Amino acid sequence: MKKSIDQKLQSGYPLELGKIIEESFERYKQTFVLSGIATIIIAVIMILIYVGYFGILYGFGDFSKTMADLEMGKSNVTMIIINASVGVLIGSLSAPIVAGFINVNHLAKNNKEFGLGSFFDFYKTTFFKDIFLNQLLISVFLNATVAILTINNSPFLALSLQIIVALFTIFCIPLIIYGQQNYMDALVKSIGLFLKNPFVILIAFIVGALGILVGLIGLCIGIFFTIPFYFSVIYTIYEQAIGFNDKSVIDEIGLE
Known part of the structure; x- marks a missing residue:
């Protein structure tokens, strides 16, 4: 698999x-109910x-005072830095859940059983370290830069x-869990893979985002069930760009 990825990069x-779009929708139809319930639980x-x-x-205490403090905090440099730091921590710790959402599509594609626990499986695998460190690097860069721009x-x-x-970074998590890449290789190779076909990926990304926005119809409740479509798009892009071995590492180790 690593050799195949390097060939795609070249x-x-x-x-x-x-x-x-067609394959993403097929995976989404197979997973959206359980993914929507998982999204609601995670949102809560x-x-x-x-x-x-x-x-x-x-x-x-006073809710109105708290909201006023929040508004003041938006322009407070110290608060912006604190919020950015919290964003880094939460983003890094929640990355295995993103991996779970992506992998549920893989399970559905291969007609394997999945449940609510499947969205949290990557907290208890050897992939956790690389998923966490990969997202930590991304989150530190992104939150620090966004904080500077906000200031x-x-x-x-x-x-x-x-x-x-x-x-x-759209390929990062799939490269780790399917391509056996470590956190740094996944980051570097994700950038390289994106640059090989940026326009199609960009349009697919936009389609995924628009798919999420459909959920805003009807008191916005539906968005919990349309957010998973984005992860179906990510999975399908990786599937078509890189593909899988006949028996992936995930199939071999299992996710109990």
Whole structure:
């Protein structure tokens, strides 16, 4: 598999946008119910974490005063740095969940059973270290740069940077869990693989984002069930660009 990835880096790979969209939707149809429930559970957990974080930071008393403090904190350099640091920690620790969402598509593709526990499987595998360190590097760079841009009142540049980083690192987690790459190789090779076919990946990325926005219809509740479509797109891009061995490492070790 490592040799195959290196060959793709040298010679490139074909991608068909229509096929990406079609296959992504097929995987999404197989997984969206359970993925949507998992998204809701994770969202509730994240809300509780952030409520606790902001409660410790600003107090659990007067809600209107807390909101006013939050608004003031947006322009406070110290608060921007603290929020960026928390963002790094949460982003790094939640990366295995992203791996779980991606891998659920792999399980569905191969007609294997999956449940709610499947979204958290990568916390208990040998992949955890590389997933965590990979996302830690990305999060440190991204949050530090976004914090600097925010301090300098450049929100548009901050948003643009987040999109660019998401595109350049789109292969990272699949390269770790399917391509047997370590955290640094996955980062470097993800950038190289993206640059081999940037326009198709960009359009597929936009399609994935638009798919998520469909969930905003109907009191926004549906977004919990459309967010997983983005992970189906990531999985399908990797599947078509790199592919898999007849028996992947994940199939060999199992995810109990």
